[in-house]
Amino acid sequence: MYKYNEFDEAFLAERNAQFRAQVERRIDGSLTEDEFKPLRLMNGVYLQLHAYMLRVAVPYGTLNSAQMRTLALLAEKWDKGYGHFTTRQNIQYNWPKLRDIPDMLDALGEAGLHAIQTSGNTIRNTTADHFAGAAADELTDPRPYAELIRQWSTDHPEFQFLGRKFKIAITGSSNDRAVIMAHDVGLQVVEQDGKTGFRVVVGGGLGRTPMIGQVLREFLPQADLLPYLESVLTVYNVLGRRDNKYKARIKITVSENGIDTYRAMTEEAFMAIRGQYDGTDQQQLEEIKTHFQAPEFRSGSTETFDTAYANDPVFRAWADTNLAEHRKGDHAIVTISIKAHGATPGDATAEQMRVMADLGEQYAYNELRISHQQNVILPHVHKNDLPAIHATLKANGLATANIGLISDIIACPGMDYCALATARSIPVAQEIASRFDDLKMEHDIGHLQIKISGCINACGHHHVAHIGILGLDRAGVENYQITLGGDATETAAIGTRTGPGFAYDEIVPAVERIVEVYMAQREGPEETFLETYRRIGMEPFKAALYPEAQKKVA
């Protein structure tokens, strides 16, 4: 795991001191809000509905236990005792006071964390597969490349004032767990002729104009990563529209100009830029890679795990849903659900963060991950430790066995917090999760992803949900549109809208009707919701959602 060097520490200390002075100047009136706002945004500070919000990056989702404890400290000391993990591997604090934020940033800096470029029109936190370095299906750990991108992009003078925010995601597996197809730039580590490189996808994104990315390069040699990314960004910075902020994303630039034009311009820029890279970045990459060596995995029988799995149905249910295959057969990847039924998706209390930090230290080689699905991962766990981990999680309200199930909902903060939102997301997620828990159906339903956004900006990724829910304001009333058939994986797809939206008190029954159609129509428990939808299409779901419309047609 990357550890800051003296340069990193000095840079961060200087940056935090600079922001502290800016806060003081705002408070004493030397800076107006118009002058201060871009400065605070460059340091992750928003002003939301009820309070300030500080967004902290968890680079490529990786944390050690000490860093998780620092996140807990911030929650406890300067917030209301909890933090909210987001869909871009950040954590947000919803209640800080302006005067306290410099102290929060200093505490983060001491732990090797920061909030730089978590907002503003710049390159945001580069996200990665949350199973990176651990997954059985992985070709290469993508995190050293993500760290290289972070070091290159942080305070890069050319990319501090882009047309809009810019999001990069990277995976080292063919199974896409990083949603690379719905990012401004998606990178997949691939091999060609025995050499490591990248498949480069551009122009994906959600928001008001959802698009799946297109392949810009099938194979980019590893050594060309930064000059090629710089070329992609340079073309976007020049060609991207600035007359309309809704059209200032690379997806629009690629769409309006065509992928071939974008590719030609990128290659031309690349020819000019590549010569400026003298190999220092590759030396830096080699140094970074030394920080991402796999831990010394312990070996041994898995008898304790096998016995618990055979004899304890509660443990077995949790293991069946919350474990993933590790590249070492006697290890597992544990996903800790922070989606207890009826709880706010992605929220963890300071106490829970400390429990997870302790588990990471004791059982997971001092590593934790944050997933874009708003859960926490212990990436490397020997199977014999799983019963003890499960017992601890259970004692702390963290053992919900629902990963990938209907209650494992991604939900943006919505109008409960967000100044941009037009409707609430959180209570809808809470009610859906509680409803299907009451029905005791979710394990029968199987893999089904619901994602909810409280506005058209789609922070809840609703476009790529199996069942997507978009909250809008319709004549002063919350109204929820449904999309079906979205897919966030390597077979990415944008969901299709079912029809008119539903009132707040109608949305949970509507979801229930959709699920009933699936349960009635599926060919067996092994056929997932998405597979059934792709087989039978939209009409049976529409018939269930809008029976009155069907009667009129008849």
Next chain:
Amino acid sequence: MARAFTPKVITANDLLEGDVIYFTADDSWTRDIEQAELITDEAVAPLRLLDAEKQNIRIVGAYLADAKAGPNGPEPTHFREDFRRTGPSNYFHGKQEAEANV
């Protein structure tokens, strides 16, 4: 025919705390919407907003929000302003928490 003017209150966020505040008839700020000035004259509203914005050292993002007269003072007419008046619906935080601790 011109559309009837919807009464307004002026609201903003407090610079230091970040919480929701309202402009009063005596040019001060309150955390309670019921103590806010209800502006019923369309011509007066932008002028009062300018008065509020003069205090930008203490406040952030002042704007005019639709409101109506209630038995105890102004009340919000839109659900967004209603959430700002109370706090989030997932936790008992924000103004609802502060009021409970009075």
